Amino acid sequence: MDTFASLGDGFAIALTWQNLGLALLGCFLGTIMGALPGLGPSNGVAILIPLAFTMGLGATPSLILLTSVYYGAMYGGRISSILLNIPGDEPAMMTCLDGHPMARKGLAGEALSLSGIASFVGAFFATWGLILLAPQLVKIALLFGPAEYFALFALAFMTLGGVSSTNQAKSAFAAALGLGLAMIGVDTQTGVPRFTFGEVHLYDGLDFLVAIVGLFALSEVFIFLEERHGSADAEGRQLKVGRLTPPMSMLKQTTPTMLRSSALGFLAGVLPGAGASLGSFISYSVEKRLVDREGTFGKGDPRGVAAPEAGNNAAAGGALVPMLALGVPGSGTTAVLLAVLLSLNITPGPLLFTQNPDVVWGLIAALFIANFMLLALNIPMVGLFTKVLMVPPRVLMPIVAMVSFVGIYGISGSSFDLMVMIGFGILGWVLRKFDVPLVPIILGTLLGNSMENNLRRAITIDNGDWFTLIDSPLSIVLWAIAIIGFILPLIVGRKVKARMHERGDEEGSLTD
Amino acid sequence: MSDRIFGVFGLLLAIGYTFAALAIEESFLSDAVGPKAFPIIIAVILGLSSLAIVLRPDPEPHWPPLARLAEIAAAIVVMILYAQLLPVVGFVIATAVASGYLAWRLGSSLIATVLTGVGTSIGIYVIFHLIFGLALARGPFGF
Known part of the structure; x- marks a missing residue:
């Protein structure tokens, strides 16, 4: 019962006043970020990274703050889905389908509280799944040598577009672009500068935090400027919230749905390249198949609200499994969390569990605590968050832009980094116009160097033989999954994506 | 195309x-x-x-009209000026002007523009500098 002892230690770490305060702050900010259309979980976490650094937080407290934001955003997305029929973030898209019809029937309060409970159930079981599955994955990962790691990185990139990708060429383009950017700077193994063009600022390489904040936050500001979309979506169409508890009969009716959706969502989250959007999509579709006998789905069926919410919150927890156990994130937000860990000089992966158990278990305990806090915040206080929806983008977006600038300037203190960030903002805007996914770029800049190091180490160990890359059964399996994962979306991808996007997609190519 | x-x-x-x-x-x-x-x-x-x-190109993306592109270009120029002038004029003034500009272009009225600009600037200064002690750019007046 090692696990429970470690979990106990984790609670000892998480239950300090500072960490509890950070978790509460993170939950609160995260819910707001999730609720506001235009600010998704990856944006929210990216903007708050500098805050974590400026507060001088250590690794565990920073992670507690930022994963609380992550979980919070998953809760928050449902609020605008239900009240306004506009998803606060992409995973909440499916919640519009039944949530908004419920609200129009005068059941807004019931829909909000039921989805809050569903979110809680999903996140709760996913955190248990994380506890049970991550250590098993670590055992496998400990068998990995450099060649297997190289194959694993390739797998992460090739499957990142996922089954929801519309254009695999663009995913590959984005991954190559990110990897190419990571190569800038002095080569760690031989000490020669690469792609620096004599610019001294580039010798250390590009700071990936600068890239993340530019690509995610600034490009969002440009999108709003382009559409001159300055007034709040909520203006003049506020629905009455009403009672804030779901009737027992509704809870009873939706319990099996929540449990099934949690399991499905968790699986979708663990798989590389799937993420929370797919989690909520799969949960909704499966539930519709299973229990929609009277054709009430899409007309305000409570089960249609519970399924996607349990699914996307479970997927959020599931996505943490590969990030912590393998060091390879499967979604946008976990990629941003990986960036945080790397900036704090902590390398996720199998050794994290033995070298920094306090970080892992402190984080997991914090997830449990955050989840209870979110339940408390999201049911009685949901009225407060609905008020937040009234903040118009013409006030919000300048704040987002300025906090991004301040954060990056605060970390580096140089105008050069600000210029690089503006460059990434423009790049992000152009790429979103072309429907090129941004997450592979982030992942490429994050993992590029360690991917190259593993390649070079593997080949050097084998005296320059490139076939060493496919020499072990383990690496052959990884390559096979990678290739299938890349080709499968070419066959089924368009269909799934089209169905996921039948409902208004205002988020461009930003995924969770 | x-x-x-x-x-x-x-x-x-x-x-x-x-x-x-x-x-x-x-x-x-x-x-x-x-x-x-x-x-x-x-x-x-x-x-x-x-x-x-x-x-195998995708369908044409939705491009904004020229006026909107000019809008974005202007915002980029303002941000570049902000990055360059930040160490010269100091954080509070530069931020108030830049966030005010963005608020104005997103359709705020004159009063709302001034309030957003000054509010953002002072708010960030208080939270990040005075409370968390982050070193922000100092201008000629010390803020």
């Missing part, structure tokens, strides 16, 4: 990247792979995916 131009641009980028990779000076102490191999692999993937984009 846009996608084809984008793909051609990607191809040019891949070619340029290859040349830059070939120009990397090798050190006499190198491992079996060397510093050039991986960048060249990346350039090949970049080139192949660009080629695929050229050959």
Whole structure:
């Protein structure tokens, strides 16, 4: 019962006043970020990274703050889905389908509280799944040598577009672009500068935090400027919230749905390249198949609200499994969390569990605590968050832009980094116009160097033989999954994506 | 059409990247792979995916009218000026002006513009500098 002892230690770490305060702050900010259309979980976490650094937080407290934001955003997305029929973030898209019809029937309060409970159930079981599955994955990962790691990185990139990708060429383009950017700077193994063009600022390489904040936050500001979309979506169409508890009969009716959706969502989250959007999509579709006998789905069926919410919150927890156990994130937000860990000089992966158990278990305990806090915040206080929806983008977006600038300037203190960030903002805007996914770029800049190091180490160990890359059964399996994962979306991808996007997609190519 | 131009641009980028990779000076102490191999692999993937984009373009993206593009260009200029002038005029003034500009362009009224600009600037100054002690750019007046 090692696990429970470690979990106990984790609670000892998480239950300090500072960490509890950070978790509460993170939950609160995260819910707001999730609720506001235009600010998704990856944006929210990216903007708050500098805050974590400026507060001088250590690794565990920073992670507690930022994963609380992550979980919070998953809760928050449902609020605008239900009240306004506009998803606060992409995973909440499916919640519009039944949530908004419920609200129009005068059941807004019931829909909000039921989805809050569903979110809680999903996140709760996913955190248990994380506890049970991550250590098993670590055992496998400990068998990995450099060649297997190289194959694993390739797998992460090739499957990142996922089954929801519309254009695999663009995913590959984005991954190559990110990897190419990571190569800038002095080569760690031989000490020669690469792609620096004599610019001294580039010798250390590009700071990936600068890239993340530019690509995610600034490009969002440009999108709003382009559409001159300055007034709040909520203006003049506020629905009455009403009672804030779901009737027992509704809870009873939706319990099996929540449990099934949690399991499905968790699986979708663990798989590389799937993420929370797919989690909520799969949960909704499966539930519709299973229990929609009277054709009430899409007309305000409570089960249609519970399924996607349990699914996307479970997927959020599931996505943490590969990030912590393998060091390879499967979604946008976990990629941003990986960036945080790397900036704090902590390398996720199998050794994290033995070298920094306090970080892992402190984080997991914090997830449990955050989840209870979110339940408390999201049911009685949901009225407060609905008020937040009234903040118009013409006030919000300048704040987002300025906090991004301040954060990056605060970390580096140089105008050069600000210029690089503006460059990434423009790049992000152009790429979103072309429907090129941004997450592979982030992942490429994050993992590029360690991917190259593993390649070079593997080949050097084998005296320059490139076939060493496919020499072990383990690496052959990884390559096979990678290739299938890349080709499968070419066959089924368009269909799934089209169905996921039948409902208004205002988020461009930003995924969770 | 846009996608084809984008793909051609990607191809040019891949070619340029290859040349830059070939120009990397090798050190006499190198491992079996060397510093050039991986960048060249990346350039090949970049080139192949660009080629695929050229050959099978997606439907045309929705481009904004020229006036909107000018709007974005103006915002970029303001941000560049902000980055350059930040150390000169100090955080509070630069931030108030830049956030005010963005608020104005997003459709705020005159009073709302001033309030957003000053509010954002002072708010960030208080939270990040006075409470968390982050070093912000100091201007001639010390803030």
